[in-house]
Amino acid sequence: MIVVLAGGIGAARFLRGLLAVTSEEIVVVGNTGDDITLHGLRVCPDLDTVTYTLGNAVHEEQGWGRDDETYTVATELAEFGEPTWFRLGDRDLATHLFRRRLLDAGVSLHVVTQRIADRFALPVTLLPMTNDMVETRVLADGREMHFQEYWVGMHASVPVDRIWLQDALTATPAPGVVEAIERADTIVLPPSNPVVSIGTILAVPGIREAVADAPAPVVGVSPIVGGAPVRGMADRMLAAIGVDCTAAAVARHYGAGLLDGWLVDESDASCVPSVEAAGIACRAVPLWMNDVESTAAIAKAALSLAHAG
Amino acid sequence: MIVVLAGGIGAARFLRGLLAVTSEEIVVVGNTGDDITLHGLRVCPDLDTVTYTLGNAVHEEQGWGRDDETYTVATELAEFGEPTWFRLGDRDLATHLFRRRLLDAGVSLHVVTQRIADRFALPVTLLPMTNDMVETRVLADGREMHFQEYWVGMHASVPVDRIWLQDALTATPAPGVVEAIERADTIVLPPSNPVVSIGTILAVPGIREAVADAPAPVVGVSPIVGGAPVRGMADRMLAAIGVDCTAAAVARHYGAGLLDGWLVDESDASCVPSVEAAGIACRAVPLWMNDVESTAAIAKAALSLAHAG
Numbered sequence: 207m208i209v210v211l212a213g214g215i216g217a218a219r220f221l222r223g224l225l226a227v228t229s230e231e232i233v234v235v236g237n238t239g240d241d242i243t244l245h246g247l248r249v250c251p252d253l254d255t256v257t258y259t260l261g262n263a264v265h266e267e268q269g270w271g272r273d274d275e276t277y278t279v280a281t282e283l284a285e286f287g288e289p290t291w292f293r294l295g296d297r298d299l300a301t302h303l304f305r306r307r308l309l310d311a312g313v314s315l316h317v318v319t320q321r322i323a324d325r326f327a328l329p330v331t332l333l334p335m336t337n338d339m340v341e342t343r344v345l346a347d348g349r350e351m352h353f354q355e356y357w358v359g360m361h362a363s364v365p366v367d368r369i370w371l372q373d374a375l376t377a378t379p380a381p382g383v384v385e386a387i388e389r390a391d392t393i394v395l396p397p398s399n400p401v402v403s404i405g406t407i408l409a410v411p412g413i414r415e416a417v418a419d420a421p422a423p424v425v426g427v428s429p430i431v432g433g434a435p436v437r438g439m440a441d442r443m444l445a446a447i448g449v450d451c452t453a454a455a456v457a458r459h460y461g462a463g464l465l466d467g468w469l470v471d472e473s474d475a476s477c478v479p480s481v482e483a484a485g486i487a488c489r490a491v492p493l494w495m496n497d498v499e500s501t502a503a504i505a506k507a508a509l510s511l512a513h514a515g
Numbered sequence: 516m517i518v519v520l521a522g523g524i525g526a527a528r529f530l531r532g533l534l535a536v537t538s539e540e541i542v543v544v545g546n547t548g549d550d551i552t553l554h555g556l557r558v559c560p561d562l563d564t565v566t567y568t569l570g571n572a573v574h575e576e577q578g579w580g581r582d583d584e585t586y587t588v589a590t591e592l593a594e595f596g597e598p599t600w601f602r603l604g605d606r607d608l609a610t611h612l613f614r615r616r617l618l619d620a621g622v623s624l625h626v627v628t629q630r631i632a633d634r635f636a637l638p639v640t641l642l643p644m645t646n647d648m649v650e651t652r653v654l655a656d657g658r659e660m661h662f663q664e665y666w667v668g669m670h671a672s673v674p675v676d677r678i679w680l681q682d683a684l685t686a687t688p689a690p691g692v693v694e695a696i697e698r699a700d701t702i703v704l705p706p707s708n709p710v711v712s713i714g715t716i717l718a719v720p721g722i723r724e725a726v727a728d729a730p731a732p733v734v735g736v737s738p739i740v741g742g743a744p745v746r747g748m749a750d751r752m753l754a755a756i757g758v759d760c761t762a763a764a765v766a767r768h769y770g771a772g773l774l775d776g777w778l779v780d781e782s783d784a785s786c787v788p789s790v791e792a793a794g795i796a797c798r799a800v801p802l803w804m805n806d807v808e809s810t811a812a813i814a815k816a817a818l819s820l821a822h823a824g
Contacts, residue, residue: 245612245613245616246612246615246616246619247612276585276587276605278585278587278606279588279605279606279608279609279612282605282606282608282609282610283609283612283613285609285634286609286610286613286630286631286634287634288613288616296585296587296588296591296605297587297588297591299588299591299608300588300591300592300594300595301591301595303554303555303556303588303592303597304554304592304595304597306555307554307555307597310555321595322595325594325595325596
C-alpha cells in the first residue's frame with residue numbers, strides 16, 4: 207500500500223502517473239489548510255483537485271475545477287455584491303453544496319470526502335489530513351490574510367513575511383491517516399508545494415511523527431527544477447520560511463529524519479552528492495510531468511528509489 | 516399607502532396591475548409558510564416570485580423562477596444522489612446562497628428580503644409575514660409532509676385531510692408588518708390561495724387581528740372564478756378546511772369581520788347579493804389577469820370598491 211501526501215495540481219497529476227505503474231492500494235492524505243468558506247460553502251480546493259483529476263472530471267487545461275464548467279451562479283452572486291475574487295463554477299458548486307449539507311448534518315469531513323470520492327468513482331482512498339478546521343494564514347504587505355486571499359486574490363504578487371497554520375495545535379489527524387501511514391509499504395511526497403501543501407499536512411500534530419517513525423521508506427519528488435518551481439509560486443513560500451528555492455535545499459528542509467529518498471530533475475544532477483551527504487538517497491531523472499507517460503516514469507523512479515536499499 | 520397580503524404568482528401578477536394604476540406607496544406582506552430548506556439553502560418561493568416578477572427578472576411563461584434560467588447545479592446535485600423533486604435553477608440558486616449566507620451571519624429575514632429586493636430594484640416594500648421559521652404542513656395519503664412535497668412533489672394529486680401552519684403559535688409578525696397594516700389607507704387581498712397563502716399570513720398571531728382592527732378598508736379579489744381556481748389547486752386546499760370552491764364561500768370564509776369588499780368575476784355575478792347579505796360589499800368585474808391592462812382594471816376596481824363607501 208502506498209500513502210501519498212497531496213496538495214493540489216502537482217499531486218493530482220503525479221497520482222495519475224502512479225496509478226499507471228502500480229496496482230497497489232493507494233491512500234491519499236490531502237491538504238485542507240487551503241480550505242475556505244465562500245458564500246457560506248466549505249470549499250476544499252486540494253481535495254477537489256485530486257478528486258476531479260482522478261475522477262476524470264477536471265478542467266484539463268486549468269488543472270483544477272470541473273470540465274465543461276459554467277459560471278451562471280457566480281455571475282448572479284456578483285449582482286448581489288458578493289465577493290468575486292474566488293469564482294466558483296456551477297458544476298463545482300454542486301460539490302460544495304453537497305459537502306456543506308452533510309457537514310451541517312454532523313457528518314465528518316473524511317466521510318463527506320469519501321461520499322464525494324464515491325460519486326466520482328475514485329481509484330484511490332482520499333482522506334483529508336484532518337477533520338478539524340485549520341487555516342493557512344499569511345502575513346504579507348503589512349496585513350494578515352487567508353492563504354487563498356494571498357494566492358488567488360493577490361496572485362502572490364508580494365513577498366510573504368510569515369506563514370502559519372492557524373488552529374494547528376488543537377487539530378488531530380483524520381481517522382485513518384496515521385493508521386495508513388503506519389501500515390504503508392511506501393510513503394511518497396509528490397511534487398507539491400513543500401510549505402503550503404506538504405508542510406501543512408506535516409504540521410498537523412501526529413502526522414510528521416507518524417511519517418518519520420513509519421517502517422516504510424519515504425521518498426519525495428522535488429517540486430523545484432533548475433531553481434524554480436515546476437508550477438505555482440513555491441518560491442514565495444520557501445522564501446517566507448528561509449529555505450532556498452533549490453531541489454537540494456528542499457530535501458535538506460525535509461531532512462534525513464523524514465526523507466529516505468529524493469528525486470531531482472536531470473538538470474539538477476549536480477546536487478545529488480550534497481543531498482546524499484545529508485543522508486538522503488538521491489537520483490536525477492526527468493521530472494517534467496508532460497503527460498501520463500512521463501509522469502508514470504517519475505512515479506516508477508520514485509518507487510524504485512524507495513525500495514533500492 | 517396600500518398593504519397587500521401576498522402569496523406567489525397570483526399576487527405578483529396582481530401587483531403589476533396595481534403598480535400601473537397607483538402611485539401610492541405599496542407594502543407587500545409575503546407568505547413564508549411555503550419556505551423550505553433544500554440542499555441546505557433557505558428557499559422562499561412566494562417572496563422570490565414577487566421579487567422576480569416586480570423586478571422584471573421572472574420566467575414569464577412559468578410565472579416563477581428566474582428568466583433565462585439554466586439547471587447545471589441541479590443536474591450535478593442529482594449525480595450526488597440529492598433529491599430532485601424540487602429543482603432549483605442556477606440563477607435562482609444565487610438568491611438562496613446570498614440569503615443563506617446573511618441568515619447564517621445573524622441577519623433577520625426581513626432585512627435579507629430587503630437586500631434581495633434592493634438588488635432587483637423593487638418598486639414596493641416587501642416584508643416577510645414573520646422572521647420566525649414556520650412551515651405549512653399537510654396530512655394527505657395517510658402521511659404528514661411539507662406543503663411543497665405535496666404541492667410540487669405530488670402535484671396535489673390526492674385529497675388533503677388536514678393542513679396547518681407548524682410553529683405558528685410562537686411566531687410573531689416581522690418588524691414593520693403590523694405597523695404597515697395599522698397605517699395603511701387600503702388593505703388588499705389579491706387573488707392568492709385563501710388557505711395556504713392568505714390564510715397562512717393571517718395565521719401568524721397578531722396579523723389577523725391587525726387587519727380586522729385596521730382603520731383602512733379591506734378589499735379582496737376572488738381567486739375562484741366559476742367554481743374553480745383561477746390558477747393552482749386552491750380547490751384541494753378549500754376542501755381540506757371545509758369551504759366550498761366558490762367565490763361566495765371564500766368571501767364568507769374570510770367573513771365580514773375581516774373583509775369590507777369583495778370582487779368576483781362577471782360570471783359569478785349571481786352571488787353578489789348573498790355576499791352583500793353577509794355584510795361584505797361586492798362587485799362583479801372581469802377577473803382574468805390576461806395582461807397588465809386587464810390586471811390594472813381589476814386593481815382599479817378593487818381600490819374603487821374599497822373606497823366606495
